[in-house]
Amino acid sequence: MRNLTIRIIFFVVMTGILSGCQPRQTVLTFKSYVNNSQEAQLEIDGHTLTVPYDSVRGAVFTIKELTPGYAFFRMGSVNKVVFLQPGNDLTIQYQRPGGSSRYKFTGKGAEENNFLDAHQRSNIPFSQDMGEKEVLQTIQDSIARTCDILEATTLSLEFKTIERERLQYQGLCRIFTYRQWSKELVPFLKEKMLEQTALLLTEDYRNFMTNALYFVAWHEAEKDDLFHVAQSQMNYIDKHFQNPRITDLLMESVLTNYMQWRGAEQIEPLMDIFNRRVSSTKLQEKIKKDYEEWSRVLKGKTIPEFTFLDIDSKEIALSSFKGKYVYIDCWATWCGPCRAQIPYLKELEKKYAGKGIEFVSISSDNDQKKWAKTVKEEQLKGVQLIEKCPTGSEISEYFIIKGIPRFILLDKEGRVYDANAPRPSDPAIQAIFEQILQK
Known part of the structure; x- marks a missing residue:
């Protein structure tokens, strides 16, 4: 009888010890009044979990191993940083607009996430003086x-x-x-x-x-231009950072920003550092894809034929301007920064009239009548064209135009001279004009 009692006590103690050694499971549940996605993602500890979204249960993440810290939740248009701790089951309710927050937290860790949610922005007033x-x-x-x-x-x-x-x-x-x-x-x-x-x-x-x-x-940086600043950034990362996730973050930021402004021009030294330091296959594929897209609009590259409509709805091919340098303004009537460039563009047109540069403005407006009215009322000069609807995104896709205004310079053969030329308000464009007109 005594031996049986000892065995029972031993079994109870060992059960408690073993259960205490098991990793504490953590459950994160997200519920929303809108269902704009069929799945949700949770980025945590360097990897991403994906679960289906159920209109009744919501999105339920069961995390077996967890280090206390931040996680990034994503579903449709909802993006949210949350704080998670092992064993603390948390429910997030995405509420209708109104009140101090769109998020209601319940369960263990709710108070921590309420604090995090209330301190998402920092407003520190100071004067530029x-x-x-x-x-x-x-x-x-x-x-x-x-x-x-x-x-x-x-x-x-x-x-x-x-x-x-x-x-x-x-x-x-x-x-x-x-x-x-x-x-x-x-x-x-x-x-x-x-x-x-x-x-x-x-x-x-x-x-x-x-x-x-x-x-x-x-x-x-050795010089104050985009290439030398980007090179300085890449060299600093290479020298001072060892963690691969931080290296990935910074190098992706540098190369993405560089290609947005300079495409693939002079990018090889930057890519050499990137290829040597970055091990993420996903990031390598992303940058490679961006590089290949931008390579098609490198200086000297031949571009496909693009056809637009003039103010009389007559088709005008971009190739019809061969024999002159073509300075293209990609704009729209609804774009404030585009309109701000018009006075500078008019000055350029006046200064370089008859000198071998064709000024072509290509609008991405959906309303052709509104565009034509603006052209007449503001007495816009140069060649005024509009993209043909509904295929008005062709030139934007080819030249990777993600924001306007965007200026493109073609050479006399209709090839790319600069896929991201300086704006009319930038004195650098006149320096380029003076250089090419001397050739």
Whole structure:
């Protein structure tokens, strides 16, 4: 009888020990009044979970192993950073607009996520007339006050530890809204550019790191142009960062931004560093695809035939302007920045009239009558064309135009001279004109 009792006690103790050794499962449930997607994703600990969305149960993520920290939830148009802890089941209810937040949190960890949700934005007021030291002190004081609010709560220690760091970067992002910084800021930014993998999913850390990298590289670049600044950024990443996820983030940012403005021009030295340092197959494929797309509009490349309509609905082929350099303005009547370039464009047209440069404006308006009315009322010069609906996106797709205004310069043979030429308001375009007209 005594041996049986001992065995029962041993069994109970071992059961408790073994159950305590099992990883604590965590369940995250998302429910929404709108169902604009059939699946939801959760990015966490360097990998992504995908689950179906059920109109009754919602999106349910069951996480077996979890390190306390931030996760990024995505479903349709909903994007949300949340804080998760092992064993703390959390439910997020996406509510109808109204009130202080669109999100209602219930379950363990709700209070931590309420704090996170309430401190998603940092509003630190300062004047552009203030000096650098005063602005920096204002920002640091504001960060300290917010951290004091955090410390005064009864939230979990794990949350306070990581949230304190996020609040730092959230406040530091305000640095880049001040326009008077000198090179003296560089050492300060370098001290703050730390490899914080726990913060990688937060917008605050990512924005600070990419902006700080650009600021530092711009001040340390050999020349003040897009290529040398991008090269300075890539060299800084290569020298100072080891974590592959942070390296991926920064290099993707540099190359994506560079190709947006310069396409594949001079990109080979940048790609050499990228190919040597980046191991993510997904990112390699993305950048390779972007590179191949931009390569088709490199200087000297022949482009397909594009046909547009003039103000009288007559078809005009782009190839009909061969024999002259063609400066193309891709714009729309509803685009404010496009309209702001019109006075500068008129000045260029007047200055270079009859000198071998054809000025062609191509509108992406859907309303042809409204476009024609604007052309007449504002007495727009040059050749005014509009993309043919409903296939008006052909030239935009070919030249990877993701925002307007966009200016393109073709040579006398109709080949690409500059797929992202300077705007009329930029003096650099006149320097280019003077150079090509001497040939």
